[in-house]
Amino acid sequence: MSTTVQPAPESAAPSTGERIVPALIDGQRCYLPCPAWCSIDHVKENQKFLEDVWHSGPxxxxxxxxxxxxxxxxxxxxxxxxxxSRDEQMRRPFIFVEDGGSAEGSYMDAEHAEKFADNLVAFAEKVRAMGRALKAVAA
Incomplete structure (x- = not known):
């Protein structure tokens, strides 16, 4: 499915936290709203279809x-x-966490990210305690 994107008019004002950036869609230059946190070069990406455009922070x-x-x-x-995206939830910003190898990950809203961070802190405390126990055994 192909969608035509028209250049943004000069008077188009991006919403808070967005800017208008150039992009290539199947080699055709267009301009898209892009969140301030996005670090993707949408010209370099040159997606085949508009539906393939995505945003990612560092x-x-x-x-x-x-x-x-x-x-x-x-x-x-x-x-x-x-x-x-056809999925409404994917059209809203999310945090994506993946294990670095399985290609499966977790999509999180802000509340989930807070809980995940709490879990990481608790995990870190347990790993630190294990390290101290290991040092005590080695001493």
Whole structure:
């Protein structure tokens, strides 16, 4: 399904937190509202269809050190939005968290993110306690 996007008129004022940015849709230049937090270059992406345009903020990675000192990505999180999705929930900003390998993740609203962050803090405290116990055994 192809949708034509018309250039934004000069008088179009973006809503709070948005800006109008250039994009390519199947090689055709257009202008789209883009959230201030989005770090995607929509021209470079050059999506085939308007429905494929998505927004993403910078990724925040959770890495776990390994004994062999190789990087160990455990998870990442980002703010995202799929403004032209058929799914109404995807058209609103969300936080996406994935384990870094399964391609399955969790889509969260702000309330879910708070609960997830609380879980991370509790997890971190337990891991820290395990590390202290390990140090005590090694001493």
């Amino acid at each position: 990724f925040s990675d959770l890495e776990a050190p390994r004994r062999d000192n190789t990087p160990g990505l455990m998870a990442y999180a980002r703010i995202g939005m799929d403004p032209f």
